[in-house]
Amino acid sequence: MGNKVDLHMHTTSSDGKDTPEIIVRKAKELGIKMISITDHDNIDSLELTKKLCDQEKIKFVNGVELSVMFNTPYYKEGKKPFELHVLGYGFDKDDQTLHHELKINEEFRLKRILKMVEKVNAVLKENNQPLITESESQEMINKTKGAVGRPHLAQLLVDKKIVKDFNEAFNSYLVELNVPKRIITLEEGSKLIRKAGGKIILAHPGNGGSHSLSDLTTDLKVQEKIIISMLDYIDGIECYYWTHTKEQREFYINFAKKNNLIITGGTDHHGGEREQIGQLEIDDSVMEQFD
Numbered sequence: 001m002g003n004k005v006d007l008h009m010h011t012t013s014s015d016g017k018d019t020p021e022i023i024v025r026k027a028k029e030l031g032i033k034m035i036s037i038t039d040h041d042n043i044d045s046l047e048l049t050k051k052l053c054d055q056e057k058i059k060f061v062n063g064v065e066l067s068v069m070f071n072t073p074y075y076k077e078g079k080k081p082f083e084l085h086v087l088g089y090g091f092d093k094d095d096q097t098l099h100h101e102l103k104i105n106e107e108f109r110l111k112r113i114l115k116m117v118e119k120v121n122a123v124l125k126e127n128n129q130p131l132i133t134e135s136e137s138q139e140m141i142n143k144t145k146g147a148v149g150r151p152h153l154a155q156l157l158v159d160k161k162i163v164k165d166f167n168e169a170f171n172s173y174l175v176e177l178n179v180p181k182r183i184i185t186l187e188e189g190s191k192l193i194r195k196a197g198g199k200i201i202l203a204h205p206g207n208g209g210s211h212s213l214s215d216l217t218t219d220l221k222v223q224e225k226i227i228i229s230m231l232d233y234i235d236g237i238e239c240y241y242w243t244h245t246k247e248q249r250e251f252y253i254n255f256a257k258k259n260n261l262i263i264t265g266g267t268d269h270h271g272g273e274r275e276q277i278g279q280l281e282i283d284d285s286v287m288e289q290f291d
């Protein structure tokens, strides 16, 4: 075990605070040998990070974290598809289909938020409250670099003192006025990454509350059945993760070995206090799988 590899990190191209320059500098200082950047539905930081890693002799793997929809009979009688995070690694970042898909996704996200602003404004107008101005919504979009969603709109409503907190923003406005997301299925995500020459990994299965299997069930026996049902579409499991217990980690590693899956891990570094780059023990053998 060591701290030589970190394959899950976010930059300012999605919801991370650190630029590629800061991340590579930190990796260098910590003596990390291999990293990947896995921004949400975005691959804009890959080129620069690769260049910086080449200069510092750090091994770099292209990465991305995708949100996908997954149907499982274990989810509330199988009635509702379920949102899940997966990681793509080692794909060709210039793949046209991948670029196209991510672009459509980003455009849809902008349209979705603008539609919601319109709906919120209609209600505010009815109640004689101050409306969200065009410059306010533009600022919200610019700040979030294309990754804009309901939490950002909730924050704007709090900032404008229309509501007192996130709960009220959602309960009074954003649940009822929601516009559905556009989201690809696990099967589509898998095809997208594999066609671009990459591998697709089930992200942080044991991390409840972050679009993971543990949101469905923390029972590892049931998780095992669900992962088996995904085997046609995944190549690996993120076994090492900062919130995984020893029991979870060992369970995922054993399962991956038994099923010939890639074993990955990372801190999910966002540049905040916790989950810092390099602060997770990951077996060195993880690196060899990417040779």
Ligand SMILES: [Zn+2]
Pocket: 065, 085, 203, 204, 210, 211
């Ligand atoms: Zn995630």
Ligand SMILES: [Zn+2]
Pocket: 008, 010, 038, 065, 268
């Ligand atoms: Zn992440």
